[in-house]
Amino acid sequence: MPMDANAPIEVTAMAWVPRGARGQVRDLRVRWALEEAGLSYRTRLIDKRNQPEGDSAQPWAQVPVYREGDITMFECGAIALHIAEKSEALLPRDPVRRATAITWLFAALNSIDPMQQCLTFARFMGAGQDWADGVRGAVIPALEGRLARLSQRLGDKEWLDGRFTVGDLMMVATLRTPPKGSLAMPDNLAAYIERGEARPAFQAAMAAHMADFLPDEESVTA
Amino acid sequence: MPMDANAPIEVTAMAWVPRGARGQVRDLRVRWALEEAGLSYRTRLIDKRNQPEGDSAQPWAQVPVYREGDITMFECGAIALHIAEKSEALLPRDPVRRATAITWLFAALNSIDPMQQCLTFARFMGAGQDWADGVRGAVIPALEGRLARLSQRLGDKEWLDGRFTVGDLMMVATLRTPPKGSLAMPDNLAAYIERGEARPAFQAAMAAHMADFLPDEESVTA
Numbered sequence: 001m002p003m004d005a006n007a008p009i010e011v012t013a014m015a016w017v018p019r020g021a022r023g024q025v026r027d028l029r030v031r032w033a034l035e036e037a038g039l040s041y042r043t044r045l046i047d048k049r050n051q052p053e054g055d056s057a058q059p060w061a062q063v064p065v066y067r068e069g070d071i072t073m074f075e076c077g078a079i080a081l082h083i084a085e086k087s088e089a090l091l092p093r094d095p096v097r098r099a100t101a102i103t104w105l106f107a108a109l110n111s112i113d114p115m116q117q118c119l120t121f122a123r124f125m126g127a128g129q130d131w132a133d134g135v136r137g138a139v140i141p142a143l144e145g146r147l148a149r150l151s152q153r154l155g156d157k158e159w160l161d162g163r164f165t166v167g168d169l170m171m172v173a174t175l176r177t178p179p180k181g182s183l184a185m186p187d188n189l190a191a192y193i194e195r196g197e198a199r200p201a202f203q204a205a206m207a208a209h210m211a212d213f214l215p216d217e218e219s220v221t222a
Numbered sequence: 223m224p225m226d227a228n229a230p231i232e233v234t235a236m237a238w239v240p241r242g243a244r245g246q247v248r249d250l251r252v253r254w255a256l257e258e259a260g261l262s263y264r265t266r267l268i269d270k271r272n273q274p275e276g277d278s279a280q281p282w283a284q285v286p287v288y289r290e291g292d293i294t295m296f297e298c299g300a301i302a303l304h305i306a307e308k309s310e311a312l313l314p315r316d317p318v319r320r321a322t323a324i325t326w327l328f329a330a331l332n333s334i335d336p337m338q339q340c341l342t343f344a345r346f347m348g349a350g351q352d353w354a355d356g357v358r359g360a361v362i363p364a365l366e367g368r369l370a371r372l373s374q375r376l377g378d379k380e381w382l383d384g385r386f387t388v389g390d391l392m393m394v395a396t397l398r399t400p401p402k403g404s405l406a407m408p409d410n411l412a413a414y415i416e417r418g419e420a421r422p423a424f425q426a427a428m429a430a431h432m433a434d435f436l437p438d439e440e441s442v443t444a
Contacts, residue, residue, distance in 0.1 A: 059329075059371045059372065059374070059375050060333055060368060060371060061371075070317075070318045071317065071318050071321045072321075072322075073321050073322070073324075073325045074325055074329070075325050075328035075329050075332060075333065076328075076332075077328040077331075077332055078321070078324045078325040078327070078328040078329075081324065081328075082321060082324070095292075095293065096292045096293050099293045099294075099295050099300070099304060100294075100295070102295075102300045102303065102304070103295045103296055103297050103300040105300070106297035106298075106299040106300040106303075106331065107281075107296070107297050107300075109299075109328065109331060109332040110297060110298075110299055110331040110332060110335060111282055111297065113332060113336060114332075114335060114336035114339040114340070115339070117336040117337070117340065118336070118339065118340035118343060121340060121357075121360060121361060121364070122357070122360075125360040125361075125364075126356060126357075126360060129356060130352065130353065130356070131352065131353035131354075131355070131356020131357060131359075131360075132353075132356070133353070134348060134351055134352065134353020134354070134356065134357075135343075135344070135348075135353060135356075135357055137353075138343060138344075138347040138348060138353075139343060139347075142343070142347075146282060149281045149282060149283075150281065152281070153281050
């Protein structure tokens with residue numbers, strides 16, 4: 001269990017988010033990477049109800065921020081790669097496989113996630129409005145087309161390049177975010193997501209992520 | 223001028239795209255990184271009118287694909303980082319500044335670009351439809367809010383962390399894509415984009431990018 005109040009690595013996380021967002025906030029991805037790498041960390045909790053700007057190192061007023069000595073980072077992709085560089089469990093040493101793993105890391109964040117972000121926008125900002133249906137009608141077929149192509153690449157392999165890497169970590173983390181239920185998810189990708197979520201490191205990260213949330217009624221004073 | 227038919231690095235690019243897309247296809251970003259690093263490359267042109275699936279190494283049927291010996295990569299962010307690792311011109315050796323540069327690289331691709339992709343979807347797939355206005359009404363204020371925060375981080379600095387890095391390369395490349403004209407772009411970000419586009423390496427990359435397109439009437443036979 002790598003949570004340790006004296007660990008040199010600090011990760012910010014939310015003290016409170018609505019119940020539906022728990023299990024989805026992006027500190028989970030960083031915790032997962034740390035668990036895979038076997039690195040201890042401590043968390044610093046932000047309650048946005050009292051601290052709307054959050055940690056000043058995070059320009060978008062979000063989490064996570066990662067601190068390690070003089071290094072301060074944000075963006076879950078950048079942090080996951082930084083952690084991966086410390087551990088062959090996440091990043092193969094072989095330069096060809098390393099390049100492939102990093103390619104899939106970026107693919108998750110720039111070729112799959114943006115379409116999901118667009119659907120999330122429509123879901124939250126367009127709730128009850130006609131335009132949200134228009135977005136869904138345009139973006140869902142495009143995303144499904146991309147998932148079909150990803151499904152072909154995965155084929156019957158366990159992970160995208162055979163063994164688990166930081167590329168799989170980010171792809172699973174991306175694919176498991178809503179609006180999964182409304183998409184036609186190819187069977188091999190659904191099984192791939194399940195394999196990712198079944199990993200002990202994911203389970204430990206999720207348990208720690210959930211344990212850090214305050215009950216709905218409570219609040220941290222700023 | 224680093225284009226060289228015998229160079230060990232190959233980049234795929236489009237032989238033809240509509241005039242409005244020229245200057246925006248993502249091989250430009252890879253060419254720019256190669257120019258900044260002083261690395262020669264050769265291009266292999268894909269004409270999607272004859273080869274709709276393009277290069278089989280690119281799962282989304284897009285460009286660029288990057289080849290160097292046994293290494294094959296796609297995703298402009300992954301390729302830009304790979305090139306940056308070869309050259310201090312793009313990635314400082316100091317670990318703190320290196321981490322910051324990589325953070326901004328991911329920020330461009332996962333915190334700015336997705337909102338722009340959502341607007342691009344609305345522009346092309348929603349043309350003439352009411353829902354496109356709904357998307358714009360929701361996403362433009364969100365993107366403008368993020369640009370205001372980015373503007374604060376840049377302040378009066380020339381580049382995001384003082385000196386030019388691969389993070390600036392990708393941030394400028396992202397900010398300069400449409401729909402720039404319809405956004406309230408803070409003055410210091412507009413000047414930042416202009417500084418990026420004025421760099422000799424950007425200019426050389428753009429010239430090579432444009433020179434590789436066939437005239438509108440012509441076509442490459444597959």
